Structure formats: structure tokens, C-alpha cells
Amino acid sequence: MYEKETADRKKLIIVGGGAAGMAVATSVRRHGNYDITVFSSDSHTAYSQCGMPFVLAREIEDFNSLVLRKKEFFEDMDIDLRLNTTVDSIDLEARTVSTGKKTYTFDKLLIATGSRPEVPGNLRSGAELDNVFTLRTLSDGMEIDRAMEKAESIVVIGGGGIGVEIAIAAAKRGLRTFLVNRGTSLLSHNIDPDMAEIVQEHIESLGVSVLTGETPQSINGQNKIESVTIGGEDFPADMVVISTGVWPETELASDAGIEIGSTGGIIVNDHLQVKTKQGFDPDVYAGGECVQLYDFVTGSPMLSQLASTARRMAGTIRDNLVSKPSGFGSIVNPWVAAVAELQVGTVGINTRIAREHGIDIASGLATGSTRAGYYPGSTRIFVKLLFSNRVLVGAQVIGGEGVKERIDGLSLAIKKKTTVDELLELETCYTPPLSTLEDPMIFAVRGALKKIPGSKK
Structure with a gap:
């Protein structure tokens, strides 16, 4: 399928078979x-x-449905994929990587671990x-x-x-x-407490x-989980899932002399090339969550744990x-x-991040409908917009529909440093099955404007 142009072929090694690694592999091919x-240390890719x-949640039939490409696909593309x-x-x-059994040379390297x-430390023994x-x-x-399938109770x-x-x-289930x-x-990490109340109630x-x-305080049991101690009380449980966050997998890079930043992630330049004591290495890249x-x-x-960010990084590395x-x-x-029937979206900074960085903000929160009130299927939608020095810096949207589209648009607005005055002039489309005559975002803009010193109310 892909003919080998062996004359000047260089060796590209990719460490990591996730979103960034495999996207680079296929697009570079x-x-x-x-x-x-x-x-890849994983058994799947x-x-x-x-x-x-x-x-x-049984909304998707089985895990096989999540496998987008099988190993044979990459073999057909002349990509040497080593799982496990x-x-x-x-x-x-030396320009090499070692798997313990063998050493491989590279001309270019991508770290996507x-x-x-x-x-948490106090739960590690129970996690076993x-x-x-x-x-x-x-x-x-x-x-x-x-x-x-066998459990009756769970603590997440x-x-x-x-x-x-x-x-x-x-x-x-x-x-x-x-x-x-x-x-x-x-x-x-994503939304403000007033918006989180909507999610929790749902x-x-x-x-x-x-x-x-x-x-x-602890996860308890002899060989198998029996209970979790929370606030001094034991909650019986047949299973536990710990989802307290992730940390960049950078030990391999650090041991190689690659510099790690204050967030725990690998330091890179705009070209996504890694940094060593000698400066940025033009032949070694890093991408994805690390x-x-x-x-x-x-x-x-x-740090960003978004697959969409990893895919964009892969495009930059490929180029x-x-x-x-x-x-x-x-x-x-x-x-x-998607939080059951609710869609929850955010972009830019939230109030907590603004406070941590000493950024003064004015916010506007509005509630509206996703369709004309008389049209079947209409749901409530909540829009919160954050402004600093009259410029949009953050947005949070929760509703039964129409959230992603608004977040995508507000993402561009933040990057364009759109002002509260410009958003007041925003023209939005209308048809009863899809929207209200005036979009709830406009009410959120007006709410923020009232809090901005010197603005005409």
C-alpha cells in the first residue's frame, strides 16, 4: 500500500501509542x-x-467499538507497531532508545508517553x-x-x-x-461552584x-474491597474506582536529561521540540498529555488532558x-x-483560576431556553461569561443541547480577545426548533456589563 522510498529514509521512533503518537505516525507516513x-506499553492502540x-453505561455496545484502527491497519501502512x-x-x-532487550537508533524521536x-498516598495500600x-x-x-456485572454497590x-x-x-446499571x-x-477544575450546583442536582x-x-480516609478489606471510610463512617462497597486525577508520565524523558516544567510536564518550544541543558533539540519532539x-x-x-489538544499537537509535529x-x-x-442528559462545557479561565492569578473579573450569568418555549423538546440552558478589562476570558455553558456549538464559538471569541461591547453587537440566527429569538449569551453579556465600572448600564 505504501511503497518504501529507501534512498534517504530516516528513522522515526515514537514512544507512546495514544492520540498524539498514532496521529503523528499515520500522518507522517x-x-x-x-x-x-x-x-507502546499498552496492549491496545x-x-x-x-x-x-x-x-x-451501556450507551455504546462494547469496548471493541472504541477501537478505531486495528494493528493490521498500521502494518498495511508500513508502520512497525510494538504493543506491550x-x-x-x-x-x-547516542540517538538510541532501549527496550531492555534491544537498542534502536533514531534520527527523529517523539515522546508521547x-x-x-x-x-492519594493514604489510599495506595487499599488500591492494591x-x-x-x-x-x-x-x-x-x-x-x-x-x-x-457482579457488583451491587460502588464508591467512585x-x-x-x-x-x-x-x-x-x-x-x-x-x-x-x-x-x-x-x-x-x-x-x-472546569466550572464555578454556582454552575456545579446544576450538575450535582442532576x-x-x-x-x-x-x-x-x-x-x-482508607479503602478497607482483606484481599478484596469491603468498605471505604469517609468522614469516620464506613461505606460498604463491592468495588471502588479511584479517579483523582492524572500526572504526566515524564520519568523516561527526565532520566534522559530532558527538562521538566513546574506543572510536571515536558518543556517544549513552539515547534514542540524538547529542552535539554544544551537548548532545544531539533530532532526530539514531545506531544500529548505529558x-x-x-x-x-x-x-x-x-497541562491539557484533551484528545483534541493532542491531535492538534500531532499536526504541528507532523509539519x-x-x-x-x-x-x-x-x-x-x-x-x-455529556453528564447524562446534561451537556457541560467550558473554555478559557474560571473564577478560581482568575483569583489565583490576581485577575479582576466581571461575570454575567443568564438562564434561557434552547428552543422557542412553545416548541417541543426545549430545555433550559445556563450561560456564564467572564470578562477582564472588558475582554472575554472565560465561558461556561450547561444545557440539554446546544452547548458544544456555543463553546466552540466562544473559544474563538476568547482567542480574538473579543470585548463586551463587540459581543453586545453579536448577531445570532433564529428558528423555533433550534433557538430563541434572542440568544441567552446576550443576556449573560448584559449581566456582566452591569458589573464593569464605567459602563453605561
Whole structure:
């Protein structure tokens, strides 16, 4: 299918078979002239991590549906894919990587090692018990699914996006479900507490018992999980899923002398080339969740666990590998999740991040409908917009429909540094089945304007 142009073929090694690694492998094969080898410690590749909670909820038939490309596809593309293979070391001076069994030379290298689940120190011994899980790989998802078939009760630890989705999946399958979050509101990395209240009320209506402001003291059992101690009380459980966040997998890079940033991610330049004591290495790239990026609004270093960000990074790396110099700038990190019947989206900074960076903001919160009130199927929608110095810096939207489209548009507005005055002039379309005569975003803009000093009310 792909003829080998052996004359000047260079060797490209990719460490990591996730969204960034495999996207680079396939696109470089189409547009470049490399011998490509991919090493992945996973037993599967080219699958959707984001889809796993929906298999657990039985909204998607099975885990095989999440496999987008089988190993044979990459073989046909002349990509040497080594699954279940761990790279033990990288020697930048010798231009080699070692798997323990063999050493391989490279001309170009991509480190796309992703992230690993973080388990709080006081829970690590309990995490070794049977039926205590983290969700990261397809194999993890399959194990959780099998446990759910036999379980009657579950404790999900962590109220971020994945934790919320797993709790909903468990409740839908009839398990007695407890969701425990150390913060006082759910999805706190993404949305403000007033918006989180909407989410919590919705998932509680589905039968999930939510415990906020609580940190589990221990996970208890002999060989198998029996209970979780929360606030001095033991909650019986047949299974536990720990979803308390992830940490960039950068040990391999660090051991090779590659510099790691304050966020724990690999430091890169605009071309996504890694940094060593000698400067940025033109032949070594990093992409995906293991990389430190920069926030467009604050200018501060940050991490992104979004597949969409990883795919964009893959495009930049591909361009540079095929001699089309390309840069990757700061990000606004647009995020959306399906929380049962609710869609939840955010982009830019939230109030917590603004406070941490000393940014004064004025916010507007509006409630409206997604369709004309008389049209069947209309749902409520909540829009919160944040402005700093009259410029849009953050947005949060929750509703039964129409969330992604608004977040996408507001993502562009933040990057264009759109002002409150410009948004007041926004023209929106209208038809009863799809919208109201005046979009709720406009009411949120007006609400923020009232709080901005010196504005005409």
C-alpha cells in the first residue's frame, strides 16, 4: 500500500501509542519519508479513551467499538507497531532508545508517553485490593465492566469529569453509587461552584449519592474491597474506582536529561521540540498529555488532558517532521462533557483560576431556553461569561443541547480577545426548533456589563 522510498529514509521512533503518537505516525507516513517504529506499553492502540465511560453505561455496545484502527491497519501502512513494549531508556547523545532487550537508533524521536493515574498516598495500600480500579486503558475499562456485572454497590473517588461519568454509568446499571469529592463542588477544575450546583442536582436525580468536601480516609478489606471510610463512617462497597486525577508520565524523558516544567510536564518550544541543558533539540519532539503548554489568558504553564489538544499537537509535529515549519501557541482548552442528559462545557479561565492569578473579573450569568418555549423538546440552558478589562476570558455553558456549538464559538471569541461591547453587537440566527429569538449569551453579556465600572448600564 505504501511503497518504501529507501534512498534517504530516516528513522522515526515514537514512544507512546495514544492520540498524539498514532496521529503523528499515520500522518507522517502519508506526507513524509521515514521508517516509523512505535513502542507502546499498552496492549491496545488507536482506541477512544473518552468513550469508555459510555460503554460502562451501556450507551455504546462494547469496548471493541472504541477501537478505531486495528494493528493490521498500521502494518498495511508500513508502520512497525510494538504493543506491550516498554522503552526503558533514551540516550540523546547516542540517538538510541532501549527496550531492555534491544537498542534502536533514531534520527527523529517523539515522546508521547501520556499520563498515569494519581492515587492519594493514604489510599495506595487499599488500591492494591481486588475490585479497586483506576480507568486509563482499554484493559482497565474491561476490568471495571466485568466487576460492575457482579457488583451491587460502588464508591467512585474523585469528582472530575471521568469520576462523574463513571458514577452516572454505575447508577444507570443499577448499582448503589456514592461519588466522593474532596472539593466542595464537582468539576472544580472546569466550572464555578454556582454552575456545579446544576450538575450535582442532576446527577443526584439519577440516584447518585454525592459527598462533597470529603476525603476518604482508607479503602478497607482483606484481599478484596469491603468498605471505604469517609468522614469516620464506613461505606460498604463491592468495588471502588479511584479517579483523582492524572500526572504526566515524564520519568523516561527526565532520566534522559530532558527538562521538566513546574506543572510536571515536558518543556517544549513552539515547534514542540524538547529542552535539554544544551537548548532545544531539533530532532526530539514531545506531544500529548505529558507536555507543558501555556494558558492563552494567563500566560502561565498548564497541562491539557484533551484528545483534541493532542491531535492538534500531532499536526504541528507532523509539519515539522516533513519540513513544513509550524508552531503551536498557547491554548484556551475548550472542554465539553455529556453528564447524562446534561451537556457541560467550558473554555478559557474560571473564577478560581482568575483569583489565583490576581485577575479582576466581571461575570454575567443568564438562564434561557434552547428552543422557542412553545416548541417541543426545549430545555433550559445556563450561560456564564467572564470578562477582564472588558475582554472575554472565560465561558461556561450547561444545557440539554446546544452547548458544544456555543463553546466552540466562544473559544474563538476568547482567542480574538473579543470585548463586551463587540459581543453586545453579536448577531445570532433564529428558528423555533433550534433557538430563541434572542440568544441567552446576550443576556449573560448584559449581566456582566452591569458589573464593569464605567459602563453605561
